[in-house]
Amino acid sequence: MFYLLDIIGTMAFALSGALTAMNKRLDPFGVFIIAFVTAVGGGTLRDTLIGRTPVGWMRDLNYVYFIIAGYFLAIIFRKKLDRLRTSLFLFDTIGLGVFTLIGLEKGLDTNLHPIICIALGTMTACFGGVTRDILCNEIPVIFRREIYATICIVGGILFFILKHWNLDNDILYVITSCVMISLRLLAVKFKWYLPALKQN
Amino acid sequence: MFYLLDIIGTMAFALSGALTAMNKRLDPFGVFIIAFVTAVGGGTLRDTLIGRTPVGWMRDLNYVYFIIAGYFLAIIFRKKLDRLRTSLFLFDTIGLGVFTLIGLEKGLDTNLHPIICIALGTMTACFGGVTRDILCNEIPVIFRREIYATICIVGGILFFILKHWNLDNDILYVITSCVMISLRLLAVKFKWYLPALKQN
Amino acid sequence: MFYLLDIIGTMAFALSGALTAMNKRLDPFGVFIIAFVTAVGGGTLRDTLIGRTPVGWMRDLNYVYFIIAGYFLAIIFRKKLDRLRTSLFLFDTIGLGVFTLIGLEKGLDTNLHPIICIALGTMTACFGGVTRDILCNEIPVIFRREIYATICIVGGILFFILKHWNLDNDILYVITSCVMISLRLLAVKFKWYLPALKQN
Numbered sequence: 001m002f003y004l005l006d007i008i009g010t011m012a013f014a015l016s017g018a019l020t021a022m023n024k025r026l027d028p029f030g031v032f033i034i035a036f037v038t039a040v041g042g043g044t045l046r047d048t049l050i051g052r053t054p055v056g057w058m059r060d061l062n063y064v065y066f067i068i069a070g071y072f073l074a075i076i077f078r079k080k081l082d083r084l085r086t087s088l089f090l091f092d093t094i095g096l097g098v099f100t101l102i103g104l105e106k107g108l109d110t111n112l113h114p115i116i117c118i119a120l121g122t123m124t125a126c127f128g129g130v131t132r133d134i135l136c137n138e139i140p141v142i143f144r145r146e147i148y149a150t151i152c153i154v155g156g157i158l159f160f161i162l163k164h165w166n167l168d169n170d171i172l173y174v175i176t177s178c179v180m181i182s183l184r185l186l187a188v189k190f191k192w193y194l195p196a197l198k199q200n
Numbered sequence: 201m202f203y204l205l206d207i208i209g210t211m212a213f214a215l216s217g218a219l220t221a222m223n224k225r226l227d228p229f230g231v232f233i234i235a236f237v238t239a240v241g242g243g244t245l246r247d248t249l250i251g252r253t254p255v256g257w258m259r260d261l262n263y264v265y266f267i268i269a270g271y272f273l274a275i276i277f278r279k280k281l282d283r284l285r286t287s288l289f290l291f292d293t294i295g296l297g298v299f300t301l302i303g304l305e306k307g308l309d310t311n312l313h314p315i316i317c318i319a320l321g322t323m324t325a326c327f328g329g330v331t332r333d334i335l336c337n338e339i340p341v342i343f344r345r346e347i348y349a350t351i352c353i354v355g356g357i358l359f360f361i362l363k364h365w366n367l368d369n370d371i372l373y374v375i376t377s378c379v380m381i382s383l384r385l386l387a388v389k390f391k392w393y394l395p396a397l398k399q400n
Numbered sequence: 401m402f403y404l405l406d407i408i409g410t411m412a413f414a415l416s417g418a419l420t421a422m423n424k425r426l427d428p429f430g431v432f433i434i435a436f437v438t439a440v441g442g443g444t445l446r447d448t449l450i451g452r453t454p455v456g457w458m459r460d461l462n463y464v465y466f467i468i469a470g471y472f473l474a475i476i477f478r479k480k481l482d483r484l485r486t487s488l489f490l491f492d493t494i495g496l497g498v499f500t501l502i503g504l505e506k507g508l509d510t511n512l513h514p515i516i517c518i519a520l521g522t523m524t525a526c527f528g529g530v531t532r533d534i535l536c537n538e539i540p541v542i543f544r545r546e547i548y549a550t551i552c553i554v555g556g557i558l559f560f561i562l563k564h565w566n567l568d569n570d571i572l573y574v575i576t577s578c579v580m581i582s583l584r585l586l587a588v589k590f591k592w593y594l595p596a597l598k599q600n
Contacts, residue, residue: 021343029342029343030342030343034343044249048248048249048453049448051251053249054249054310055249055250058249061315064316113461115461116454116458116461116464134334134535136339137337137338137339137537138537139424139537140430142429143426143433143434143535149433150429224539229543230543231543233543233549234543253448253450253451254449254450254510258449258450258513261515264516334534335530337537337538337539
């Protein structure tokens with residue numbers, strides 16, 4: 001179940017990467033690389049920094065296959081994706097929740113402090129999109145407009161509060177990811193955003 | 201022989217990095233860093249992701265010396281490099297072939313799946329140039345115009361087909377790299393390129 | 401003493417990252433990430449490349465706390481920081497000296513060649529600022545204008561010359577960092593800079 005959601009999230013991230021790259025008029029190879037990096041970038045950075053090498057996607061080819069599938073879906077349906085934007089957004093939000101949980105878990109496995117685990121969760125969910133934007137020569141969108149990373153941090157804090165109460169792991173996962181997904185949906189629906197910090 | 205070609209490729213990549221950086225009017229230190237990163241960036245990313253640390257160039261100083269040599273060559277001959285563009289292009293193409301083979305070999309050494317090995321080969325050959333372009337604040341050129349990475353992927357597939365036939369390793373290397381080098385020369389001569397993917 | 405200077409340098413780097421990000425009108429999360437990356441980016445790259453994982457800041461939370469403190473200081477005093485620019489510059493320069501020494505030491509611990517150690521020292525001191533500029537979509541400032549990395553390289557060479565004379569480690573550290581700090585102050589006061597390399 002968790003693994004399935006992970007795969008769905010990976011594919012959704014690959015689709016979002018492919019769409020951004022096509023908007024920049026890149027060639028098919030460039031689109032593929034950006035789809036790939038968006039999908040695995042966060043987990044790759046996390047694994048590299050904690051020393052779990054070879055990194056995750058090198059050890060489980062399913063990720064690679066589903067990214068390739070996402071890439072071809074994006075190309076085939078590229079003229080109709082505007083109409084599918086809502087489903088895409090939903091998958092992307094599932095990815096946000098699942099990726100954060102995976103990062104938290106990997107941090108716990110490595111016996112790191114909760115604060116570092118939250119950083120790893122946020123990194124797993126956000127860094128793919130950050131790399132996508134850097135490769136496309138943009139200031140990363142999550143630094144400017146969207147409440148996105150903030151949700152990962154809130155989710156991470158909630159996770160450790162619930163864990164403190166000795167909740168069962170499965171319930172813990174379900175509650176944390178549902179809260180994160182709801183927060184994202186509410187944030188987008190009601191256009192919550194963080195104000196820019198101005199110097200004067 | 202292989203080692204010699206590797207060194208030539210490294211120097212050619214350093215030269216190409218230095219040239220790009222000088223076009224951006226960077227200072228001598230910036231030019232050096234970009235030459236260095238262009239030359240070792242691909243191998244460094246590969247080694248980091250598969251966990252071969254300290255990364256390659258830290259363990260064999262010859263790379264460092266030849267990059268420094270390439271840097272000074274680029275500075276001394278910077279006004280004449282336009283005339284040497286053909287030789288430079290040839291060295292760069294040799295680098296493309298050799299770096300891909302090295303990436304494939306490192307992947308096999310780490311017992312990774314052929315698909316991942318091909319990804320590592322492509323990464324070794326391409327990521328240096330990608331970093332060069334990011335540091336110079338450009339969308340990487342290989343995502344936009346050149347058939348470059350596609351040749352690495354074709355070379356990688358050919359490598360595993362030939363390997364399947366139990367060819368001798370040396371013959372395998374020679375055939376694969378000759379095919380890749382010829383493809384690149386043909387691609388540039390006849391201006392083959394991948395069309396941009398448009399959304400509408 | 402050394403540890404204290406390291407913490408001061410980290411905080412100063414976090415402040416400089418936060419200031420750059422606020423100038424780009426990023427949201428509070430974006431400002432935090434850029435403060436964080438500026439402060440730990442150099443050490444993180446160094447640790448990743450030599451294989452000391454999990455990387456440093458994951459194992460010593462004090463860095464995280466002081467970065468958070470630096471971030472809030474930058475936000476609270478953001479309208480008065482222009483007046484504090486001199487103290488900030490001083491802290492940043494201390495960071496430059498201390499970070500270079502830490503990189504040199506880590507390289508020696510890993511039994512790497514002096515040239516590689518100097519590269520690691522320079523990387524530790526400079527890469528945080530480079531990442532800050534890339535995330536803010538600029539060509540890194542140290543590639544263009546400031547004599548900064550050159551000072552790290554000079555400091556590294558001096559370090560190994562003094563080490564060759566069997567100086568006591570503490571004296572070695574004090575001399576090297578004082579020379580580097582003085583060079584930086586002189587460079588900024590007298591506007592020393594490296595000329596851009598032009599192709600014609």
